[in-house]
Amino acid sequence: MKTHILTGKPVLTSLKPLDLSTCTKQDILDYFENSYDLHETLFTSLNDDNVFYMCPDRLRLPLIFYFAHTAVVYVNKLMLARLLKERVNIEFETMFETGVDEMSWDDTENYRMGGSYKWPSIQTVVEYRQQVRNIIKNIIQETPLQLPITMDSPWWAMVMGFEHDRIHLETSSVLIRQLPVDMVTKPDGWVYGPMKHDQGVKENPIIQMEATDVTLGKPENFPSYGWDNEYGLFDCHVPRFESSKYPITNRWFLEFVKDGGYNKRELWTEDGWQWKEFKQAKHPSFWVCDKGCKGNCGASLSDYSHCQPSNNNNDFHNKNKQGVSGYWYRAMFDELELPMDWPVEVTYHEAKAYCAWKGPEFRLPAEAERHVMRGTKKTETESTSCDIIYQDTIPANLNMQYGSSTPVNLYPANDAGFCDVYGNVWEWHEDHFNGFNGFHTHHLYDDFSSPCFDGKHYMILGGSWISTGDLASRFARYAFRPHFIQHLGFRVVRNTDNSEQANLPIRVISNDTFVLGLGETKSNINFDTTEVELMAVPSTNYHYVYESDVSLFGILQLEFGFRESMPRVLAEYNSMLTKLFDIVPGSCAVFGSGAGQLAFLLSRNYDTVLGVEICARFVDASIKLQTDQSLSLPDPYNQNQTFTLDSDVKTKNIVFKQLTWIPNEISPNDLVLMTHLHRVQNPQAWLLRLWEITKSTGLAVIASIDNKWTPKELTPILSDKLQLVRCDEIEFETDKSRLTATVTAWKHH
Known part of the structure; x- marks a missing residue:
């Protein structure tokens, strides 16, 4: 074992997750150390330091990224929660901040994979991980603890770090498993599951389930950590169906x-x-x-x-x-x-082909059907004891009881007759990944789930042998694109109630999405919808629904169609502010750049302008305007209308980016403008780093078009780092009337 990379001790056993209503500081410290140690211990399997710089998957980053990434996320989230006052290493906290979720199986390699990117030495990363470990231990010991830990508690950021660490324990294991076998060595104490149990498994009985109603979703006040997509409610009728007792084996x-x-x-x-x-x-x-x-x-x-x-x-x-x-x-x-009785691990594409081979009536389960297959469950009122991952003896291949899959008959069937509804391998489902009714993001991780509500990510449920913490919870909901390689298999299902065959309980996203560089892309629906009816619902990512052709035309008209449009009035107002507060016109960032007009107008006075927008369709329009100086689009009456830039804008000074949060790659600016709080899912998430991307001598300006973000609402979020220096109302012109917006200006204390 390469123990020189450890900042703690080698560990191959996992603790139960924290009960957030009763945990002590010692419980929190122990769970942190266990999470941190598990992740590092996995990497001791690499035979040589050079292997850290290898790319086991051409669509992912080198292993050095994942080794450093989890420590960086702790720092970034604790900074947002104000539990950490100063950064540890801003270079690392930028370099290792964000991984990849490749759009397609034929994406080109990320430039960081190809060797042109200079990654730091292993020793430097180990030293960073040690620093972070010491800082977190100190925070746990010194910060007052008030129970229960809720989503509004700063301690939520700490537990978020633990569970994020455990996600990457699993994803890193998949990457290491793809390495050449001579580059890895099994750590001491790592035990594979038995190849066979009892007489083996030759048949896969089909079990029939009667029609029933299910309610999905985790209660908001449940005393365990959860990711945003787990919350909310969804009631569903599940028609009679039948499913294989076991996952499909090798x-x-x-x-x-x-x-x-x-x-x-x-x-x-x-x-x-x-x-x-x-x-x-x-x-x-x-x-x-x-x-x-x-x-x-x-x-x-x-x-x-x-x-x-x-x-x-x-x-x-x-x-x-x-x-x-x-x-x-x-x-x-x-x-x-080849372990014949272990579950096969395949992509969604392979699973669907197998279903078709079995017969046209076979398919993958719906998420709602999976909940029926889980049999009798304790109610949520019984607190954490209702969740399998909190049991003293877990009757499933979860929580690293083994270092591999196991025979599908090793653990007894549940009271519904099914084996491995939890653990062994994750299982593919037909549903698109989407939020439940009432879905909302968390301000510390606004884009954890919602970018994947695009009709191209499929639900995976149940956890695998290496799933720990939230991953192994009964409430866990995760998803991957259909070409992803994971510890991930499937079982087959078919309908038995022909009268209800046209009403499958499979939730698919009804709206198309716009992808920068690709244009409008269709939601992936792998059924003949003339034969069956699916549960078509809009994405709960507001932006995927909002950014239509109609909204693009509307924002172009608002920005370019009036002499006193909001961007023009705001550009003039900011010119006044920069003179009043003696702001250097060097760098400027516009959050909510829309179709780009405000960024274009500011380019006349600033050396560099960054336009940040969530909606890909808007960024696409901005780039076309930047390239061609004008853009023509049909209006609601199908008549072309042309929008043109002013002749004196300096388009070469501008960079447009689509971002779903404010990453560390955005360096501090002399002027930061935020205009989009009225159309983002979680405004607080966009405000938390405003101080850090504004220079100490700079100015942050927030324009509230709906007048909801006034000093009363903003001060509790910003006042520990920024002070209000001015508040005004400005008028602007629209196609209906003249409207007012509240504009506040903020500087560092």
């Missing part, structure tokens, strides 16, 4: 492979077939053959594949050729005989 998926399933176009969705052809996939990613299959690694590992051709000196593959299955299996640190 044994049963092997039948699909041997029957030529990967070569039968008719079994695959359109996207699935394109992915399969691009990947040249012949079997699941963690199966191993001797055919030299195309690998998934990036950068210097781009030529690597687990499926190395056999030769006289390759003892493993020579043995493999004599095996019954023709395949071996890549576990975390070793290649094993």
Whole structure:
């Protein structure tokens, strides 16, 4: 084990999550140390420091990023919660702040993967992790604790860090599992599950479930940590259905492979077939053959594949050729005989193809059906004891009881007759990832879930063998794009009530989304909607619904269509303010840049202007205006209208970015303007870092178009770092009348 990377002790067992109504400071400290130690212990499996700079997945970042990332998130969230007063290392807290969620299976490698990016040394990162560990221990010991810890408590940020750490324990394990096997060594004490239990599993019985009603969603006051998408409520009627008792195992998926399933176009969705052809996939990613299959690694590992051709000196593959299955299996640190009774791990595309191969009536479960399969559950009124992850003895392959999957019959069936409804591997579902009724984001992590409510992320439920903390909770809801590789399998379902067949309890997002660089993209729906009716609902990400062609035309008209438009009045007002407060016209940032007019007008006076917008359609329009000086769009009557820039704007001074939060990459500016609080999901999230992106000699200006953000509302959020220096009402022109906006100006104390 590479113990030189540890800032604590090697640990391979996980504690229960915190009960936020009863936990002590010692409980919190112990859970933090356990979370931090687990993450570091996983990385001791890397044989050499050079492996930290490898890219096991060409669509992800090098492992050094994930090793540092969790410590950085602690710092960034504790800064937002004001539990931490000063940064530890702003360079690291920028470099390691944000990972990737690749749009497609054929994305190009991130530039940081290709070696052009200078990553810091392992020793420097270890020293940083040690600093952060010491700081967090001190905060836990010195900060007054008031129970229960709720979403409004600064301690919520601390627990958020613990659970984020545990998310990356799992995601990093998937990346390490993709490395060449000779680059890793199984840590001492890491135990794989048994290959077989009892007489083995030859059949997969189908269990019928009667129609019922379910209510999904976690109570807001439940005393455990939860991510934003878990809260809210959703009531649903689930028609009669039947499902396989077990997840699909390697044994049963092997039948699909041997029957030529990967070569039968008719079994695959359109996207699935394109992915399969691009990947040249012949079997699941963690199966191993001797055919030299195309690998998934990036950068210097781009030529690597687990499926190395056999030769006289390759003892493993020579043995493999004599095996019954023709395949071996890549576990975390070793290649094993294909464990027939372990669940297969596949992408959504492969799972859908298998369902089609089984028969046209088969599909993946709905999220609501999954809750029915869980059988009798304790009520939430019984507090944390109702959640499987809080049990003293967990009857599932969860919480690192093993360092791998296990036979699907190892744990007993629940009272509904199903095995592995929790743990072993996550399972794909047909539903798009979306919030429940009443969904709202948290100000400390406004964009944790909502960017994925795009009709292109599919629900995964149940947790895996390495799921701990919130990941292993009964309330956990996560999602991935359909091409992602995870410890992730599936089971099959079919309807049995023909009278209700047209009303499947599958929630899909009804609206299309606009993606910068791609344009409008359709929600992925893999059903013939002329045959069945799904539960089509709008995205609970407000921006995906808001940013339509109509809203784009409207904002262009408001910004460019009037002599005294809001951007023109605000630009003049800020010119007055900068003179009044002697602000240097160097750098300026506009949050809520819309179609770009305010940024264009400010470019006449500022050396650099950053225009930040959430809505991709608006950023796209801004960039087109910047390039072409004008933009033509049809109005509501289908008549083209042209919007033109002023001749004296300096378009080369401007950069437009689509951002869903204020990242550390935005450096302090002489002037910061915020104009979009009336149309963001969580205004507080955009205000928390306002002080940090405004220079000590600079000015922050907030324009409240709906007049809701006055000094009374802003002062409690900003006053510890910024002081109010001016408040005015300004008038601007619209197509209906002249309106007023409240504008406040703020400077550092």
